[in-house]
Amino acid sequence: MIYVMRSSAFKPEGGHETIIKIGYTGEKSKKSRFDLYLTENPTIKVLYLIPFGTTRDEKNLHRYFKQYLLYGNEWFKDVPEIIEFFDNHKTKESLKELEKWKLSNAQKK
Numbered sequence: 040m041i042y043v044m045r046s047s048a049f050k051p052e053g054g055h056e057t058i059i060k061i062g063y064t065g066e067k068s069k070k071s072r073f074d075l076y077l078t079e080n081p082t083i084k085v086l087y088l089i090p091f092g093t094t095r096d097e098k099n100l101h102r103y104f105k106q107y108l109l110y111g112n113e114w115f116k117d118v119p120e121i122i123e124f125f126d127n128h129k130t131k132e133s134l135k136e137l138e139k140w141k142l143s144n145a146q147k148k
Contacts, residue, residue, distance in 0.1 A: 040064055041092025041100070043125055045117060047082035048110075057117040058109055059086075063097040087125045 044060040089096075101108075104124075107115040115121060 041087070041089040041096055042085060043087040043121075045084050045086055046080055048114075059107075059115045059117050059121050060113050061097065061100050061104065061115065061121075062113050063092065063094050086122070 040063065042060075042062050042064060044062070046058055046060065047055050048058045050056050101112055104115050104121055107118055107121065109116055
């Protein structure tokens with residue numbers, strides 16, 4: 040399952056910002072994972088759950104949004120492009136479009 044969360048975070052230069060996490064979890068570990076996130080940071084809000092998403096889909100999403108990457112491999116700037124993408128790509132078929140994107144970008148290199 041792919042999940043998308045929004046969280047508040049401290050900016051390195053001071054102050055706060057909101058950030059987006061795009062991750063993967065198995066159905067069995069979903070509740071414990073989300074409970075752990077909420078315990079560590081009560082500002083986290085789950086925005087999207089895509090039950091049929093795979094680890095491959097997660098990696099493709101990370102590559103697709105790499106220009107917005109902030110922390111680690113899964114935390115991104117909170118930009119409208121990410122939210123709009125998930126508003127329009129909630130089906131298994133639409134996530135498979137990322138495979139086509141990945142292949143076309145690989146051919147350009």
